[in-house]
Amino acid sequence: AQRVTQPEKLLSVFKGAPVELKCNYSYSGSPELFWYVQYSRQRLQLLLRHISRESIKGFTADLNKGETSFHLKKPFAQEEDSAMYYCALSLNTDKLIFGTGTRLQVFP
Amino acid sequence: GAGVSQSPSNKVTEKGKDVELRCDPISGHTALYWYRQSLGQGLEFLIYFQGNSAPDKSGLPSDRFSAERTGGSVSTLTIQRTQQEDSAVYLCASSLGRGRERTQYFGPGTRLLVL
Numbered sequence: 001a002q003r004v005t006q007p008e009k010l011l012s013v014f015k016g017a018p019v020e021l022k023c024n025y026s027y028s029g030s031p032e033l034f035w036y037v038q039y040s041r042q043r044l045q046l047l048l049r050h051i052s053r054e055s056i057k058g059f060t061a062d063l064n065k066g067e068t069s070f071h072l073k074k075p076f077a078q079e080e081d082s083a084m085y086y087c088a089l090s091l092n093t094d095k096l097i098f099g100t101g102t103r104l105q106v107f108p
Numbered sequence: 109g110a111g112v113s114q115s116p117s118n119k120v121t122e123k124g125k126d127v128e129l130r131c132d133p134i135s136g137h138t139a140l141y142w143y144r145q146s147l148g149q150g151l152e153f154l155i156y157f158q159g160n161s162a163p164d165k166s167g168l169p170s171d172r173f174s175a176e177r178t179g180g181s182v183s184t185l186t187i188q189r190t191q192q193e194d195s196a197v198y199l200c201a202s203s204l205g206r207g208r209e210r211t212q213y214f215g216p217g218t219r220l221l222v223l
Contacts, residue, residue, distance in 0.1 A: 086150065094141075095153045096141070096151075096153065098150050098153075100150035
């Protein structure tokens, strides 16, 4: 069965520290992976997608098919990065399978 | 332009009552999705509409849940005989459809509380 696992419910770091939010998936097909973010009192929005291979707000994520991972990284966290982050897997039918989310807290 | 809108933003109901949740997708988006966000459960897929194709209802948790999409635009999610475990935030999303334009744009959600 398709599954997305985010092992950390909460990740707390100080401003300027590196951040890595972990995401592992299980899917026998060709995966398409996303990171969505939800800032306080805002709607869920796309942060980045693996096929774009871009950096958004300093965040990057590399698809590692061997390890079935799509970890989200940022070298220097900022306070405004504090939010809920969801990793998601898109199936051929376009619906998204989400992980349970990781809350990132960046302290000043 | 306007994003995905949902109404009501909050709904409190009594156990056993029926509720209807509405979603207005972004104009021109052919795909529409409903998800449920429960505390500690993440986001759970419920149903997916794509153009005139039959909807993918594989995520609906029970036959008390149903959804319609009229005229390829507005969608209504109906929960009959609500139960306390139905309390959650119900999110709607829309996208341009298949292929590279799969990015889903989410609405603000409807927070449902069943007493």
